[in-house]
Amino acid sequence: MTHFNDKQPVTVYIGLGSNLEHPARQILLARSAIAALVGVDELAFSSLYSSPPMGPQDQPDYVNAVMAVTTRLEPAELLRCLQRIEREQGRVRKEQRWGARTLDLDLLLYADRQLEEPDLIVPHPGLVERAFVLYPLSEIAPDLQVPGRGALADWLARCPADGLRRLA
Numbered sequence: 001m002t003h004f005n006d007k008q009p010v011t012v013y014i015g016l017g018s019n020l021e022h023p024a025r026q027i028l029l030a031r032s033a034i035a036a037l038v039g040v041d042e043l044a045f046s047s048l049y050s051s052p053p054m055g056p057q058d059q060p061d062y063v064n065a066v067m068a069v070t071t072r073l074e075p076a077e078l079l080r081c082l083q084r085i086e087r088e089q090g091r092v093r094k095e096q097r098w099g100a101r102t103l104d105l106d107l108l109l110y111a112d113r114q115l116e117e118p119d120l121i122v123p124h125p126g127l128v129e130r131a132f133v134l135y136p137l138s139e140i141a142p143d144l145q146v147p148g149r150g151a152l153a154d155w156l157a158r159c160p161a162d163g164l165r166r167l168a
C-alpha cells in the first residue's frame with residue numbers, strides 16, 4: 001500500500017555513497033532508480049565527489065553525491081523504497097561497522113521535519129559534520145536551513161574539505 005500525503009509534495013534530500021563495484025556507476029544507477037519511484041520527482045542532482053573513507057581506512061575511496069526530490073511519500077515509506085534500491089544494487093550488510101558498501105542511501109532532510117524514530121533520524125545526524133554530505137548538498141541548496149541546526153552555509157564554512165574532490 002502506498003501512502004501519499006494529502007498535501008502538496010515536499011522537498012527531500014538524499015545522500016548517495018558507494019565505494020565498491022564501479023562506485024560512480026552505482027550512484028548514477030541509484031539516481032535513475034530513485035527518479036523512477038512512483039510519487040517521487042527529481043529536482044536536482046549534485047556533482048559526483050570522490051572522498052577518502054570516513055571510518056576504517058582499509059577500504060577504497062567513496063563516490064558521493066546528493067539528490068533533491070519532491071515527493072508525496074511519507075518518510076517511512078520513502079526510507080523503505082531507498083532500502084529496497086540498496087538491496088537491488090547488491091548491498092550486503094557486513095559484520096564490520098562502517099565497512100565498504102556498493103550503495104548507501106541516506107534520507108538527509110524531509111521538508112522542515114525533525115524525526116526521531118528507532119530506524120530514522122532526520123535531519124541525518126552526520127549531515128552537518130561530513131564534508132562528503134555538506135559540499136554536494138551546498139552545491140544544490142546553498143541557502144538551506146537545517147531544521148534545529150541553523151544555516152547550512154555556517155556548517156560548510158567550518159568544515160574542512162578533508163580530501164574531498166569534485167569529479168569532472
Ligand code: ROI
Nearest residue numbers: 017051052053054055062098099
Ligand atoms: N566515507 C565516505 N567518504 N563516504 C561515505 O559515503 C561513507 N559512508 C559510510 C562510512 C563507512 C561511514 N564512510 C564513508 O557509511
